[in-house]
Amino acid sequence: MASDQLSEVFDLVAVRGLVSGGFAVRGRWGSRTALHDPLKFIAVVCGRARLTTDGSDGPIELEPGDVAILNNQSWLELEGGTGDGPRREIVPVPGFPSPHLAGADSDVDDVIMGGRIDLNPAGRALLLQALPPVGHVRASAATSNLRGSLYRLFDEVTANRLGSAFAIRQHSQLLLLEVLRAYVDQAELPPGWLRVLTDERLRPALGLMHAEPGKSWGLEELARAAAMSRTSFAERFRTVAGVPPLTYLHRWRMLLAQRALRDGDVRVGSLAFDLGYASESAFSTAFKREVGESPLRYRHRVRGEMSADSAVPEEAASGL
Missing domain, CATH: 2.60.120.10 (Jelly Rolls)
Structure with missing residues (x-):
């Protein structure tokens, strides 16, 4: 849903x-x-x-x-x-x-x-x-x-x-x-994730990518789920999401990776396998290209920031 x-x-x-x-x-x-x-x-x-x-x-x-x-x-x-x-x-x-x-x-x-x-x-x-x-x-x-x-x-x-x-x-x-x-x-x-989440035609394909992000999805399979031709599906997805389907899948994997690194202690190699990457190095390269730093450096930095934020009272906010 x-x-x-x-x-x-x-x-x-x-x-x-x-x-x-x-x-x-x-x-x-x-x-x-x-x-x-x-x-x-x-x-x-x-x-x-x-x-x-x-x-x-x-x-x-x-x-x-x-x-x-x-x-x-x-x-x-x-x-x-x-x-x-x-x-x-x-x-x-x-x-x-x-x-x-x-x-x-x-x-x-x-x-x-x-x-x-x-x-x-x-x-x-x-x-x-x-x-x-x-x-x-x-x-x-x-x-x-x-x-x-x-x-x-x-x-x-x-x-x-x-x-x-x-x-x-x-x-x-x-x-x-x-x-x-x-x-x-x-x-x-405007084109983006909020719009693509509400698109009835693309919802079946989107559901597949969200349910099994580690699977090697192809355009043909995703288009079939949406009951569309390969070309029509690719064009509609790009128009609605602002990016091609497989780029969306890659970014979705990176979001899942960031949550796992931020909130848990999963090993980078296991995370790479779960998200469909052939090796830890392939995943780390993709992560660094998308996020700007290695998975381990990202984990260390965001956890430090979360600890610092928890020490600052919310009442510090001011005005409207």
């Missing part, structure tokens, strides 16, 4: 959504901030906002429950509210929960939350390529799950209950999943 494959990819690229800030405000307001994270999301819990960034053609009108995903943008401007009074400038405050969310009244305030989407290097390459500069997910066209996830997250952020930090992390993950589900249904996706 495509949903299972999406879950598998999420696990491989270590996708993690984290709330980093927010504010509640009434009257005319505006906020402009520099962006330093490759992937950000902005959610309108209630009220409305106009979003402008360097990747947008003009202001994007965000309504209650809408979410915008920002891909490699350098700045963000939000504005909203009505009335004759002066415009209030909202300045992001370091730390989270944000004091700007204290006492939020969903009946009268514009309530905005922002977060970042953390990825490992493999995930960065996949997701950044699969999303446009600005993705607008409309709550009005999505299932009720998206709005429900957003409201549950907001409730945890503002209630300050026992275990709220853990709950916020979990709700952030679910919100991110619902956002991507809704975006897939609403938008024309």
